Amino acid sequence: LEGVLILSEIRKDLVRDNWVVIATDRAVKPSNLPVPALGSAKKAAGFCPFCEGNEKFTPPEILALRPSDLPSNDTGWSVRVVPNKFSAYGMDTPLIRESVDMYTRQSGFGSHEVVIESPEHDQELHFQPLEKIASVIGVLRDRYLQIAGDERFKFIQIYKNRGLFAGASLSHSHCQIISLPYVPDQFKGAVNYASENSRCLFCDMIELEIRKKERLILETDNFVVVCPYAPRFTYETWILPKNHQENFGELDDSKSLELSQALKKLLVSIVDTLDDPSYNLVVHTAPVNVPHVPGYHWFIEVSPRLIVQSGVEVATGYFMNPISPEWAAETLRKNILNRKD
């Protein structure tokens, strides 16, 4: 097996009726395995391929915000999008699905991009100025719209890993975008709710949470920030547009600054309250290029990774959360209110 690069594949888990990505290419990522090596995710004095000046150590850029008179793949940018060098997916992989004996697998067709949020190594997203956060969100939205234009893609997942316990392998602040030719059915509850009630689950939740207030952290003209009723993660929070929008691509430039302000307030209060935790940020949004029932409503989930999932969660799939969302919301709401900024 040594030295042989095996193409990644998506294998059907017959027991759980789910899929697992067997991303054998990624085994070469030195900081990824085993866990102790993840210590390298902490700030290191060593070399960083995402820092300004090291542009030639990433694959050629897909998009960058830099003055138009400057050459690409060089210095002078503020946000930069490049293919993930350790992608589990490839655009050159033909889209194949096959069954051998009783097992089914499909090829690892897809794309995997990295959005480097800043040329400087130590600029965490939550400490950036509002306008900068808005420009990162704008780049994410623009990449989303661009990728959605390719009909081979049915699903686009934007996410961010921050810190050792959130799966980050590089400390230089960045987001990632994975685009796939199939749709995970994580939201089957929301889809069923919409079918049965002819209403959007998220719209109904937003109405209820604004009225009840106990899980409400922040409300602005166009967004609400809440702890969900059944959070999988401790201090899990959601930012949702109040008006029904299926699709992250519908985010209007005029509302981008307002969203950035809500996001910054939330992240700063999480980092402050929870002693600088690892966290994931994910953008949930409707599938693209595929007929789908109503029931989607895009939103941002921020999930601190304070607790390692144990054997009971591995076995049952039920998450255990020692802090109620009412308590978490109260803590974060107070922290935001008490800030001068």
Add this chain to the structure above:
Amino acid sequence: LEGVLILSEIRKDLVRDNWVVIATDRAVKPSNLPVPALGSAKKAAGFCPFCEGNEKFTPPEILALRPSDLPSNDTGWSVRVVPNKFSAYGMDTPLIRESVDMYTRQSGFGSHEVVIESPEHDQELHFQPLEKIASVIGVLRDRYLQIAGDERFKFIQIYKNRGLFAGASLSHSHCQIISLPYVPDQFKGAVNYASENSRCLFCDMIELEIRKKERLILETDNFVVVCPYAPRFTYETWILPKNHQENFGELDDSKSLELSQALKKLLVSIVDTLDDPSYNLVVHTAPVNVPHVPGYHWFIEVSPRLIVQSGVEVATGYFMNPISPEWAAETLRKNILNRKD
């Protein structure tokens, strides 16, 4: 909220059509939150409530292997079962399910036991003599049968957390047993397979894996040790009884030593190959006291926790695994073959 102990509850996640345990009582467990405090899971010179001589620091024992002339809740035991002091569940909690507004929750009725595998602090399960491993397995099986005799319970989850990245909060080697009045539907694929094919998915997999050999690690008279085709975790392995048995309680004393030998070989080779990793061990078994379709077949899963699940897994529910099970099986198979013991 300070000082108020809120009963734990199981809340319906409407978006994912799943349940989350909001175990607010557990917030008091000092080593549980936040993650950095989990460092205390490593061997510490400090006080350990599971060590011989400290019996009064646990709730009164449920069962213990000790000479019959010695008093209970005192020294002289080899395996000891006690209620979990930081249980998310209570037997005194009435079994209630209620809907408020659009949300549904049920009370945290259930039991949570700890099986302390040894009176000595540093005896890891995989280093114990065979006969001792067999006696731990015997105690787990006996507790399983005892709990299954209580008709209020429909589901019994035996599991073990070993190490920081597997969710362990105490280093003294132990297993846990959670018993619940409802059945998680993690195995819906296996259940559907059995309905559609009138055959057991696991029996078919065992037949195939023995024939194909590429994911087979070890075969004994009554058990197979394999890496599954679609493993969620890197180096995930399963030990299955070759003959169809739904229920862990069916494990015969005459086969307990053979199972212990397979388990010990597997664990030693995992610990050796993967540089002493964190791991979870879970016993998957059929529901009890409830009519259920065929499709279950008990087995032990051992899942090393080498990689932290990142944002894309949090969002999509698809696990990413950088090592193919064929490679993992070859590595473990060779390690077992090369051992003298």
